[in-house]
Amino acid sequence: MNRVPYLGAFAALALTLLSGCNLQHGQPSQGAETPAPSEVLDFKTLYAQNCAGCHGAEGRGGAAIALADPVYLAIADNTAIHKVIANGVHGTSMPAFAQNAGGMLSDKQIDVITSGIRSAWSRPETLNGTNPPSYVATSTGNAHQGEMVFQKYCQSCHGPGGQGGAKGSAITNDSFLALVSDQELRTIVITGRPELGAPDWRGNVPGKPMSDQEITDVVTWLASRRVQNPGQPYTASNYAQH
DSSP, rough: OOOOOHHHHHHHHHHHHHTTTTTTOOOOTTTTTOOOOOOOOOOOHHHHTTTTHOGGGGOSSSSSOOOOOOOHHSSHHHHHHHHHHHOOOOOSSOOOOOGGHHHHHHHHHHHHHHHHHHHHOOOGGGGGOOOOSSSSSOOOHHHHHHHHHHHHHHHHHHHHGGGGGSOOOSSSSSHHHHHSHHHHHHHHHHHHGGGBBOOOTSSEEEEEOOOOHHHHHHHHHHHHHHOSSSSSSOOOHHHHHH
């Protein structure tokens, strides 16, 4: 009877058992551990878990603006994007994600999201040959002038007084204005909503891009239409009487 095959099988089994002895009982094998949430540094994972619900899968837009918009990424620098992610926007639907502001993300994770958005979706040449408006307002707006700017550039889609039209939604609606900041209004006027077919500041009137001051003025007018307590059926005096 040939013992060699049996000896070979026994040796292989012994090596397998010995190799298993290097692991403590009940401990996972090396590399099998699930990282803690604060240790996740993969952009796609962080974006999917924290941003996609509002800004859409792959940054294509949803309840909030599309982040995969080269025009937006051409006017908003990393500092501005990082600040919004970290601190949120008070009084709007954009929450703070930084741990020191009550969120769940570390500063390093916010850096990963910020740089990932730009590296994945920006096209630096997008605004070559143009004179884009400033991301933030650099002058004081005039609401009266802004109403005339609205009539010239926006009314054809959003209807008289911004109450909505055949091509665009109502943008002086109490609920809408309660959910957006002045800066977000400015961003939308500049970048448009390409995922919804809304043009950027160059496309409202063919051949006549909006000037920086016109953008500031129309945002001032829109902001002037914002009410203090949207959706509240009674005034303070009404409440006092009931």
